[in-house]
Amino acid sequence: MANRRASITDLAKQLNLSPSTISRALADHEDVSEATKARVRDLAAALNYQPNQLAAGLRRGRSKMLGVLVPHIIGNFFPQVVHGIATEANLSGFNVMIFQSNEDEVQERKNIELLLNAQVEGILVSVSKSTKSFGHFETLRNNTVPLVFFDRSIEGIEGKSVGAVVLDDYQGAYEVVEHLVAQGCTRIAHFTGGLHLNIHRNRHRGYLDALRAHGLPTDEELTVLCEMSLEGGIQGMQKLLALPQPPDAVFSSIDVAAVGALQVLKHAHIRVPQDVALVGFSNEQFTSFTDPSITSVDQHCELMGRTAVRLLLELIADDPEQPPVQHNIVLKPKLLVRESSLRQPDNSAS
């Protein structure tokens, strides 16, 4: 048994045809006779021929690959988005190469290079937490390679081949606060992450605006900047309980910190939601499994990934016939009310 992989040239020789005919036959090109096509296909199958994408890509100048750059692939959100990305890309015959920045600007920059080297036709990025300068994205903009940010975007990068798909975090936060107000909460605290990230900034803005709209206090001490971790939530809640006037609701910008808060509250025998209502953000799986289950905001992770790919593909195609595409897509969040914020049990018919 021959072991080297068969090439178009091999097929051509064995069938006394030219490589071009083979190529056309395999591509089911219309001006190849059915008879020839059949012969080619049969031999290809017999030799277990595998087309070489590298060669085809090089020749065509189109690799059929997309690059994905995420902070990491752990937790709930990014895996789900990546799942959506991979699924949607494959649907259009694109393969996906994935890199992780590990929330590090240097790695992010290096990975962008690697993706460019791999000749990806477009890049999907969610910006690292630590990224403070954006030269590497600026470079990309001049580089023919379309770019779509998702979730964590950066402002100020515009261009006809740059886009973004983000969640309306502002609105999500706004709705959370309105819900809490409807539940009778009047002193609502907020856990936030670093405000240089658009997601936390927008959630914080939504939180403040909603409070103001309802004439509720926006004391600075009610906004707690904390590590976005279980531990961070624990510390944040302890800080809030130590306040002369503790809150009767906490809206955390991240679910896991809400769990930390819940643990502290239970430990202190403070009832949730009766004494303190609790809301997270992201609809992580565990929010359904805690006791009480935690109200959260769904981000449509998979949809975000799919939408980002569709946008990117449009930017790649850049069809001048088509109407110009919307470069900034904002997805609407969905508030999922669970036990941790529901004071009137029978509220379903409202």
Place this chain on the structure above:
Amino acid sequence: MANRRASITDLAKQLNLSPSTISRALADHEDVSEATKARVRDLAAALNYQPNQLAAGLRRGRSKMLGVLVPHIIGNFFPQVVHGIATEANLSGFNVMIFQSNEDEVQERKNIELLLNAQVEGILVSVSKSTKSFGHFETLRNNTVPLVFFDRSIEGIEGKSVGAVVLDDYQGAYEVVEHLVAQGCTRIAHFTGGLHLNIHRNRHRGYLDALRAHGLPTDEELTVLCEMSLEGGIQGMQKLLALPQPPDAVFSSIDVAAVGALQVLKHAHIRVPQDVALVGFSNEQFTSFTDPSITSVDQHCELMGRTAVRLLLELIADDPEQPPVQHNIVLKPKLLVRESSLRQPDNSAS
């Protein structure tokens, strides 16, 4: 501003050098003068030159890409493994292409083809649940492309470029049962998934053997085949409670089903762990967050990914100088005792 990407030929022309010299200079080859190297590097930087991996790969016959084929990238386990894979691969200068079978054998087969087309140098697979025939893997074996299974492996595929990294599910299950016995449980039930998957089969075997070793009943009714979902756990627990002689412990092959069981038990005012102890498998994040928290078995997901990559790279290198590598690696699981199975609170000094 020129917009096309600069190539080695471009650099060569601008510097009046041959492409070979440029290539060597960029590779920091030793027989290029420092002066020349410097000139080349400077111009490369100025033109923002990006090496074309496709071309280099084609020429070298080495793509520097690895293929990953997983059932999906959702939940806790696969994302973490993929994280480990990507991290470890990047460390060795390999890029990673990811495909999902969506637990479907047809897609699995197609994706293997796609990976081959993409000229990956090796493939990492976790077999789809529905895969019942293994021709596509057999084909691979003859195809020069090394293959490493992880977690969900299949028996009977051997060869010098095939390997597997799995968890010792048998031992994990065995330890779970021993722990439950030590806690005083005498009638231990088990939730299992489809037994054609090695993981469930081995966990089930470990469960049975441990029971026998302790002279405990292994009644068939104590093994419940259920959907590996929350709903599945709920139904499974209901079935167990309806038994004439219900169990005093449940060991679920999957964490999420343990949560379902927990919900049923709480609802029926049966105390966990006093009346029924509960153990899961996989150490999903939410097992720490339920109340009580759920004892589980950690699978070292990230380590599994990294180990699989290291094995694959060794198979790819296939260095005849080196001692032959161990093709089947078994990772030891780690039992994490939490509240759901701990009847003696102060047990830490044992």
Place this chain on the structure above:
DNA sequence: CTGAAAGCGCTAACAA
């Protein structure tokens, strides 16, 4: 130390 030449496997004018 540098250059010339060939070719990885494929595709796409252009010819026949």
Place this chain on the structure above:
DNA sequence: TTGTTAGCGCTTTCAG
């Protein structure tokens, strides 16, 4: 309907 030719961008002998 098929063949000829050239070349994508790079690396690597082999020759200077």
